[in-house]
Amino acid sequence: MKFYLTAFLIAQAAAFAPVSKPNAQSALFAEYEPMEGEGKMNLKIDLESKKVATVEQLSAGDKKTYCRCWLSGTFPLCDGTHVKHNQATGDNVGPLVISVAKE
Secondary structure, eight states, X not given: OHHHHHHHHHXXXXXXXXXXXXXXXXXXXXXXOOOTTTTOSOSSSSTTSSOOOOOOOOOTTOEEEEOSSSXXXXXXXXXXXXXXXHHHHOOOOOOEEEEOOOO
């Protein structure tokens, strides 16, 4: 019985051991290469604006394909630039497709 109690106490003590803080060199960031303006997603679209927002009214039967990679030359609409981005980086980003059913 003493053995089990000792083993239990040792196992529980590990829960209170100090843990080092993660840093930028951790495995999560090992292959990350910072881009110009690091911390920003949008590096080229309407940079003077406080916020980039798009509001559109869609009618029955309409379909729009919106960019989510911020790299499209036709932003806010998708032009397929994410395909090259995905091939170069191994990412899997794709567009947002919105369609309204016909009435």
